[in-house]
Amino acid sequence: MNDESIVYIGSKPPMTYVMAVLTAFNKMGADRVSLKARGQAISSAVDVAEICRNRFLSDLERPVIEISTEELESEQGGKRNVSTMTIVLSKAGKPAAAEAKPRAKKAKAEEKKEEA
Amino acid sequence: MNDESIVYIGSKPPMTYVMAVLTAFNKMGADRVSLKARGQAISSAVDVAEICRNRFLSDLERPVIEISTEELESEQGGKRNVSTMTIVLSKAGKPAAAEAKPRAKKAKAEEKKEEA
Numbered sequence: 001m002n003d004e005s006i007v008y009i010g011s012k013p014p015m016t017y018v019m020a021v022l023t024a025f026n027k028m029g030a031d032r033v034s035l036k037a038r039g040q041a042i043s044s045a046v047d048v049a050e051i052c053r054n055r056f057l058s059d060l061e062r063p064v065i066e067i068s069t070e071e072l073e074s075e076q077g078g079k080r081n082v083s084t085m086t087i088v089l090s091k092a093g094k095p096a097a098a099e100a101k102p103r104a105k106k107a108k109a110e111e112k113k114e115e116a
Numbered sequence: 117m118n119d120e121s122i123v124y125i126g127s128k129p130p131m132t133y134v135m136a137v138l139t140a141f142n143k144m145g146a147d148r149v150s151l152k153a154r155g156q157a158i159s160s161a162v163d164v165a166e167i168c169r170n171r172f173l174s175d176l177e178r179p180v181i182e183i184s185t186e187e188l189e190s191e192q193g194g195k196r197n198v199s200t201m202t203i204v205l206s207k208a209g210k211p212a213a214a215e216a217k218p219r220a221k222k223a224k225a226e227e228k229k230e231e232a
Contacts, residue, residue, distance in 0.1 A: 042159040046199040050185045054197075065181040067203070069166045081170075083162040087183075 005030040009037035009045040031094040035087040064096040121146040125153035125161040147210040180212040
């Protein structure tokens with residue numbers, strides 16, 4: 001089950017994440033790579049998707065994009081809403097079935113790892 | 117032909133644009149409102165869409181989202197690429213036909229007006 005990968009977008013330069021996407025497609029043999037981002041990183045996720053599509057991967061389907069909202073607890077104990085986005089990049093012939101799911105809470109630990 | 121509106125997202129607080137969207141739907145009778153944004157404003161556009169959907173307009177279709185790249189000339193004469201995004205919000209029963217077009221060059225003048 002190595003055909004789907006997730007890349008969490010943070011505050012590093014876009015090319016860092018572009019490399020992660022290329023690795024997933026080329027070395028790990030993924031058919032689909034999901035870019036997940038929250039808040040300000042959403043703009044960066046779009047940059048990453050566009051760089052991949054225009055410069056490195058010409059055989060991608062039109063990306064499937066989902067947006068959603070997550071409730072975060074702030075340090076003062078209050079709650080605030082944060083927008084999230086998932087961009088699914090798929091190889092030609094392996095279209096995503098609009099199945100980008102809202103980001104799970106427990107994905108957080110994983111994110112730390114990928115951004116490290 | 118008043119059934120489609122465009123709101124250009126800039127650097128103002130999201131609620132400014134939420135109001136513009138609500139006005140387009142409720143006062144101007146639009147069936148569809150497109151949010152257009154470039155660069156860092158993309159995150160803000162997602163916030164605007166999510167606030168509209170979750171707080172004010174419960175009868176919207178799942179938004180259709182397109183991303184693209186535009187080439188801008190910098191002041192030094194060089195060129196740089198900027199990511200763009202269009203989010204189409206549609207009333208229930210009036211789905212957007214994935215027809216979000218890349219933002220036209222001449223849209224710029226219009227944008228100034230709407231952001232003013």
